[in-house]
Amino acid sequence: xxxxxxxxxxxxxxxxxxxxxxxxxxxxxxxxxxxxxxxxxxxxxxxxxxxxxxxxxxxxxxxxxxxxxxxxxxxxxxxxxxxxxxxxxxxxxxxxxxxxxxxxxxxxxxxxxxxxxxxxxxxxxxxxxxxxxxxxxxxxxxxxxxxxxxxxxxxxxxxxxxxxxxxxxxxxxxxxxxxxxxxxxxxxxxxxxxxxxxxxxxxxxxxxxxxxxxxxxxxxxxxxxxxxxxxxxxxxxxxxxxxxxxxxxxxxxxxxxxxxxxxxxxxxxxxxxxxxxxxxxxxxxxxxxxxxxxxxxxxxxxxxxxxxxxxxxxxxxxxxxxxxxxxxxxxxxxxxxxxxxxxxxxxxxxxxxxxxxxxxxxxxxxxxxxxxxxxxxxxxxxxxxxxxxxxxxxxxxxxxxxxxxxxxxxxxxxxxxxxxxxxxxxxxxxxxxxxxxxxxxxxxxxxxxxxxxxxxxxxxxxxxxxxxxxxxxxxxxxxxxxxxxxxxxxxxxxxxxxxxxxxxxxxxxxxxxxxxxxxxxxxxxxxxxxxxxxxxxxxxxxxxxxxxxxxxxxxxxxxx
Numbered sequence: 304x305x306x307x308x309x310x311x312x313x314x315x316x317x318x319x320x321x322x323x324x325x326x327x328x329x330x331x332x333x334x335x336x337x338x339x340x341x342x343x344x345x346x347x348x349x350x351x352x353x354x355x356x357x358x359x360x361x362x363x364x365x366x367x368x369x370x371x372x373x374x375x376x377x378x379x380x381x382x383x384x385x386x387x388x389x390x391x392x393x394x395x396x397x398x399x400x401x402x403x404x405x406x407x408x409x410x411x412x413x414x415x416x417x418x419x420x421x422x423x424x425x426x427x428x429x430x431x432x433x434x435x436x437x438x439x440x441x442x443x444x445x446x447x448x449x450x451x452x453x454x455x456x457x458x459x460x461x462x463x464x465x466x467x468x469x470x471x472x473x474x475x476x477x478x479x480x481x482x483x484x485x486x487x488x489x490x491x492x493x494x495x496x497x498x499x500x501x502x503x504x505x506x507x508x509x510x511x512x513x514x515x516x517x518x519x520x521x522x523x524x525x526x527x528x529x530x531x532x533x534x535x536x537x538x539x540x541x542x543x544x545x546x547x548x549x550x551x552x553x554x555x556x557x558x559x560x561x562x563x564x565x566x567x568x569x570x571x572x573x574x575x576x577x578x579x580x581x582x583x584x585x586x587x588x589x590x591x592x593x594x595x596x597x598x599x600x601x602x603x604x605x606x607x608x609x610x611x612x613x614x615x616x617x618x619x620x621x622x623x624x625x626x627x628x629x630x631x632x633x634x635x636x637x638x639x640x641x642x643x644x645x646x647x648x649x650x651x652x653x654x655x656x657x658x659x660x661x662x663x664x665x666x667x668x669x670x671x672x673x674x675x676x677x678x679x680x681x682x683x684x685x686x687x688x689x690x691x692x693x694x695x696x697x698x699x700x701x702x703x704x705x706x707x708x709x710x711x712x713x714x715x716x717x718x719x720x721x722x723x724x725x726x727x728x729x730x731x732x733x734x735x736x737x738x739x740x741x742x743x744x745x746x747x748x749x750x751x752x753x754x755x756x757x758x759x760x761x762x763x764x765x766x767x768x769x770x771x772x773x774x775x776x777x778x779x780x781x782x783x784x785x786x787x788x789x790x791x792x793x794x795x796x797x798x799x800x801x802x803x804x805x806x807x808x809x810x811x812x813x814x815x816x817x818x819x820x821x822x823x824x825x826x827x828x829x830x831x832x833x834x835x836x837x838x839x840x841x842x843x844x845x846x847x848x849x850x851x852x853x854x855x856x857x858x859x860x861x862x863x
Contacts, residue, residue: 304329304367304506305350305478310359312345319345323359323534325525327478332500332507334517334541337527339777339805343510344374346527347480350508366420370476370505374483376467380456384446387455387466388437391473401425437473443495444469444488445693460729461487461693472499479507485516486802489693489828512806515830517541530638558634566624573620580613656718657681657794657822658704663713665696665703672711673699675846681794686816686823688833690851691843697826698728700843701796704824724792728799728826730779732786735772739782742771746789760785761808777803784812793821801829 306326312319319342327333327350335343348354350361351371363369378387402425409418441447444465449458458466464487471479479500485493497519500507508525511517517524517540524537524544537544627633659680666673673696681687689697702708704715705725717723726732733742739762740753747753754767760781762774771779780803787795801809813835816823824841827833833840840851 305361305363307350307361308359310346310349310356310361312342312349313357318532319529320527320534321532325534325536327506327508329477329506330504331523332509332521333523333525334521334544335508335510335525335527336517336541336544336806338529338807339775339803341527341529343527344482347371347482347508347510348373351480364477366424368474368477369480370471370474370478371480372468372471372482372484374486376463378455378458378463378466380454382455383452384449384455384458384466385451387470388441388451388473391470440469440472440499443492443499445492465492468496475505477505479505479509481507481509481511483510483512485511485513485828487693490690490830491692493828493830512801512804512809513829513831514541514806552637555634555637559636562634566628569620569624573617573624576613576617576620580611580617583609583613655682657683657685657721658718659716660704661714661716663703663715664711665699665708666711667699667708669711672846674843674848677713677848679841679848679850681822681824683822684820685838686819686836687825687839687841688837689824689826689841689843690828690833695843697843698798701725701798701824701826705796721794722790722792723794723796724787724790725796726783726787726798726800728802730776730783732783733771733779735770737771738769739767739771739774739778742782743786743789756789757782757785775803777805777808780804781808795819795821795823795825797823797825797827799826799828801827801832 304327306324308324310323311321313321323346335346337343345354349356351369352361353371402422405418405422405425409415409422412418438447446462446465446469449462455463455466468481468484471481484496488496493513493516497516500520507520509517509521519540521540522538524539524541526535526537526544526548527533528535537547539547657680660677663677664672664675665677677700689700691697699708703710705723706715739757740750743756744750744753747756757763757767762778762782762785766774766778771782774782780800784800801812804812809829809832813832816836823836825836827836842849842851
């Protein structure tokens with residue numbers, strides 16, 4: 304279907320990958336994983352034909368239909384939702400009118416490959432027309448209830464992302480290239496997309512940091528290694544990959560330790576041999592020529608000959624060791640990519656009751672509240688996850704608690720000991736004109752200390768001095784986390800905090816939160832994160848909030 308042949312991609316000061324070869328086969332679903340910045344999106348763009356490799360090439364089946372979902376999607380703001388969707392669906396009468404002359408021409412020129420290709424394409428489009436199929440995709444991605452006449456420019460960022468995914472699926476591609484398809488999908492949408500992918504005959508290459516989504520969908524994993532600029536293939540889903548990868552690392556450590564012991568033995572042997580040669584040479588030099596001059600000269604020459612042979616043996620063994628250290632048999636010490644070093648402090652004392660909500664109603668119109676009658680509280684040490692469908696009011700509740708908007712009714716009570724930290728989904732806590740250093744400078748004595756702190760969040764080199772507007776979304780998320788830590792917040796409101804974090808960074812974030820002694824209220828759709836972190840779930844249902852005590856089960860305990 305599609306094969307990458309010896310692909311390489313380099314920039315002036317950076318190499319992303321070298322000499323990479325792999326194939327995507329019909330019906331196969333492959334996860335493309337690796338830390339942020341290793342070249343996953345670049346690889347995807349090369350496969351989609353939107354970017355050229357530095358070396359190598361991509362071969363595709365003739366007329367292969369590729370559907371590519373990029374991370375960013377900006378529809379024509381002046382077109383309505385309905386107009387955009389219609390561009391990706393077809394009118395059967397118009398297509399049949401277009402098919403008739405091509406069929407007639409093909410009857411006269413049956414061996415013309417271009418005519419045959421046009422005929423097959425139109426016939427496929429006619430067979431694909433199914434209004435039920437369109438409605439099914441729109442409903443599954445939460446777009447069916449949106450006013451079809453709304454201009455695309457008024458859609459939220461999440462709605463635009465879901466529209467982009469819907470358009471890709473409506474085109475019925477044979478190969479899907481999906482770059483972060485799970486962003487802005489709630490749990491029901493995630494489950495719908497998982498079912499669609501599993502039941503679709505199309506092949507897929509998926510970049511995702513959602514571990515359970517990968518477990519439920521992919522049959523193979525391609526791991527990009529930023530240290531060796533290479534790519535490694537594994538059979539199975541993400542959990543299978545983690546087990547195999549861990550086994551490889553353990554085997555490499557074992558081989559590395561055995562090798563180090565052997566190298567130490569060889570070096571000691573070389574050292575002993577050199578010392579033996581030097582000792583023999585010293586003995587020969589100390590022989591005094593006396594009365595039996597002939598015998599003494601002969602013995603001295605003999606000793607010198609032995610010394611040379613031993614020295615030659617030591618030199619030969621050293622060359623053998625040098626060749627081994629440069630050979631393919633040499634086992635390198637296992638290395639791992641850098642991950643954020645995240646530790647939330649709780650320097651401020653926090654009383655038992657952190658915040659409590661009393662008869663709270665929230666929303667933007669008094670006559671149409673999003674959530675009504677909330678009577679809930681949060682205690683120190685609690686980690687609560689807020690779930691529910693997109694648009695149900697989760698972000699609005701966080702904004703109300705943070706004081707950004709006023710309640711429609713009721714009260715939000717905060718303990719006097721609370722120092723609130725709010726990480727917004729749209730990363731609004733950052734001034735795009737400030738640099739990363741300027742963002743946290745007030746908490747440090749000088750720029751050097753601030754830059755050292757930012758290095759823990761993988762903001763290094765010249766990145767701390769760049770305007771925030773030039774940082775990636777992943778870097779901005781890490782900067783926001785750094786700001787929360789520097790502020791010593793003891794109550795965290797987190798709105799989709801891991802959307803732009805890679806899997807290693809998510810793991811570190813989860814570990815930090817599990818050790819955090821303060822209170823957490825988080826909006827998250829990552830089911831693995833929920834299982835690992837939440838000790839209680841608040842589920843928004845039918846305009847209210849229901850407390851859920853039974854946490855979602857994980858498919859595997861091996862995801863990491």
